[in-house]
Amino acid sequence: MLEYELHHIRSAELIREAEHERMVREAIRVRRAARRSTKGAAAESHTSRLRRLRHPRAA
DSSP: OHHHHHHHHHHHHHHHHHHHHHHHHHHHHHHHHHHHHHHHHSOSOSSOSOOOOSSOOOO
8 A cells, every 4th residue: 555655646746847847848938939039129239249250261
């Protein structure tokens, strides 16, 4: 009987953890979507400096 109760406790714990992970993923998805929408509205960079190439061009 003890093993049966432990099984149910562990099962409930796993369900809670899975629900928490789903909520975290959803929050991350919403934050990314909000960031993309604000990024699209303000397409300009926060600096006025042009981007430089990492390596100089070959001659």
